[in-house]
Amino acid sequence: MWLLDANMDVHLLALLQQFGQKTEATTRRGWAALNNGDLVSIAVKEGFTCLLTQDRLFAEAAARALKAPIQPVPGQILHWPSIP
Numbered sequence: 001m002w003l004l005d006a007n008m009d010v011h012l013l014a015l016l017q018q019f020g021q022k023t024e025a026t027t028r029r030g031w032a033a034l035n036n037g038d039l040v041s042i043a044v045k046e047g048f049t050c051l052l053t054q055d056r057l058f059a060e061a062a063a064r065a066l067k068a069p070i071q072p073v074p075g076q077i078l079h080w081p082s083i084p
Helices: 012-018 036-045 058-066
Strands: 002-004 023-025 050-052 071-073 077-079
Touching: 002 012, 012 023, 036 050, 036 058
Parallel strands: 002 023, 002 050
Antiparallel strands: 050 077, 071 077
């Protein structure tokens, strides 16, 4: 399941869903004010495995929160490993 960060256009939701991606936005979940570490922690607990963001430092915060390496791909799409 994919999550759009608060800095992403929510119009992407419909586009991604057309491609079969189950996608939600932080703004629609009331998570827009969470800092990066808290956001990734709650997102993992809620079953999200990918986050789209324009925040260039998000991967570092996510890696610290998950205590696992996170590799961003171009466009700041972050996938994190399964966390038990």
